[in-house]
Amino acid sequence: MSNRTESYLVGLVGDGVMPSLTPPMHEREGDVQGLRYLYRPIDLLELGLPGESVGAILQSARTLGFNGLNITHPCKQLVLQHLDEVSPDARRLGAVNTVVIRDGRFIGHNTDFSGFAAALATGLPGARLDRVMQLGAGGAGSAVAYALLTAGVRTLHLVDVDPARAAARAAELAGFFPGRTITAGTTAELPQLMPLADGLVHCTPVGMAAHPGVPLDLDLVESRHWVADIVYRPIETELVRGARAKGCDVLDGGRMAVGQAADAFRIFTGLDADPDRMRSHFLELVAAEEVAA
Numbered sequence: 089m090s091n092r093t094e095s096y097l098v099g100l101v102g103d104g105v106m107p108s109l110t111p112p113m114h115e116r117e118g119d120v121q122g123l124r125y126l127y128r129p130i131d132l133l134e135l136g137l138p139g140e141s142v143g144a145i146l147q148s149a150r151t152l153g154f155n156g157l158n159i160t161h162p163c164k165q166l167v168l169q170h171l172d173e174v175s176p177d178a179r180r181l182g183a184v185n186t187v188v189i190r191d192g193r194f195i196g197h198n199t200d201f202s203g204f205a206a207a208l209a210t211g212l213p214g215a216r217l218d219r220v221m222q223l224g225a226g227g228a229g230s231a232v233a234y235a236l237l238t239a240g241v242r243t244l245h246l247v248d249v250d251p252a253r254a255a256a257r258a259a260e261l262a263g264f265f266p267g268r269t270i271t272a273g274t275t276a277e278l279p280q281l282m283p284l285a286d287g288l289v290h291c292t293p294v295g296m297a298a299h300p301g302v303p304l305d306l307d308l309v310e311s312r313h314w315v316a317d318i319v320y321r322p323i324e325t326e327l328v329r330g331a332r333a334k335g336c337d338v339l340d341g342g343r344m345a346v347g348q349a350a351d352a353f354r355i356f357t358g359l360d361a362d363p364d365r366m367r368s369h370f371l372e373l374v375a376a377e378e379v380a381a
Contacts, residue, residue, distance in 0.1 A: 095124035097153060098356055101145055102160030105129045109373045110158060113349045116369050117361045125357075130157075139163045143170040146187065146194055156188040156356045164227060171196040180264055181234055183227060186352045197355055200231035201238070203348025208239055208316065210347075210363065211339040215314045216286035219243040221278070223303050224291030225250075225257040228318055232291050232344075233261055233270075243269040245281050249292075278304055287314040288331075295325035297381075302326045311335035320345050323374050346370050 096118065100110055111127040118125025130145060132138070137145075139162035146167070149157055159167050164183040168174065171184065172193040178184045184196035208215065220241045222233055225248040236244055244261070248254035254272035261270045273281065282288070282304075294303040296319050306327075309315060315331035320341030331338050349370075350361040 096126070096155045096357060098125070098127045098156050098158070099130045099149060099154060100127070100158045100160065101130045101132065101142060101163055103131070103133050103139075103162060105131045105160060106134065108160075109345070109370060109377075110349055110352075112373060113346070113366055113370055114353055114356075117350075117353055117366055118357075120362075120365065121357075121359060123357065123359075132163075139166050142167045146170050146189075150189050150192060150194070154189055156186065156352075158352055159185050159187060161227070167196065170194060177201055177234070181230055183230065185348070186355055188355050197351075198231060199348040199351035199355070200228060200344075201235045202351045203346075204232045204235040204318070204344045205239055206347035206351070206363065207339060207343030208235065211343045212287075212314050212316065212337055215337065217241045219245070219285050220287050220289060221245045221247065221281055221285040222289045222291060223247050223275075225254045225272075226291065229291035230257055232289055232318060233257065234264070236289065237261060237265045237268055237270075241268070244271070245277075245285070246270065246272050247275055247278065247281075248272070249275075275304065278308055282308040282313075283310075285313065287316065289316045289318075290327055291318050293319070295319040295327055297321055300326070302330060306330045306334075309334055309336065314338070317341045318344050320374070322378065323371065342367065342370055342374065 114127045142163040167184050174196040178196050178198035181198050186197040186199050188195050217240050225246045246254045258270045258272040293299045311334050314337040316339035317325050317328050318341045319325050323340050323342050328338050328340050346367045350363045353361040
């Protein structure tokens with residue numbers, strides 16, 4: 089029996105996942121590829137369940153015949169103890185966002201890191217990677233920093249509102265990438281560091297619809313910089329718009345969202361998703377949301 093006649097049942101586990109664009113992205117790609125593909129949000133807030141229930145949810149998903157689950161906040165670390173196998177990259181990151189259920193076993197992956205790596209390669213081909221400034225060293229920021237170093241960044245400056253978090257992340261990454269320079273600092277150092285940087289990556293909530301604004305003084309951004317944002321609601325953040333107006337090459341947050349979804353689709357089905365097709369569908373979904381709002 090070929091893969092193409094199989095059906096797939098997938099879910100997304102986390103707090104407040106009902107509005108997620110991941111389910112429709114996966115389902116549309118499944119439709120185009122001739123699959124029966126159903127993707128259900130499993131919203132812990134709606135169900136009144138704590139993040140610690142992720143282990144029981146995995147067991148239930150296996151019993152009900154799910155092929156896999158995407159995992160988001162607050163379960164990306166909590167899920168680790170319930171897995172039979174974890175990819176080396178996810179193990180290093182200490183976070184899993186994709187679990188495939190195969191032969192009764194739970195196998196964890198991290199497509200946040202691989203999704204950003206794909207976004208960088210396709211959306212900013214040829215970007216200079218000698219020295220990069222990253223704002224935000226939280227969960228998503230960890231995956232992005234790992235992707236940047238994997239892509240060949242020589243010097244990475246991590247800046248976070250919590251200096252201890254940035255320092256811990258820098259020390260951890262230095263252990264994985266010997267020979268690279270990884271520093272931790274505060275936003276106060278941006279005026280000294282930005283003139284040295286080739287590019288800027290933004291990994292904080294600033295710029296989201298609920299947190300409008302820009303994460304740094306746009307005067308520090310020069311036309312020679314490339315700028316990447318991981319916020320995708322809205323797709324045109326103030327940072328993306330401001331950087332583009334200065335003539336910078338920019339990467340919007342939708343590229344990472346699509347990259348991680350395409351990687352998860354491949355992990356769940358064994359079939360390659362078409363990232364360009366997924367991106368155009370993603371942009372349709374975002375535009376429809378903005379019209380509705």
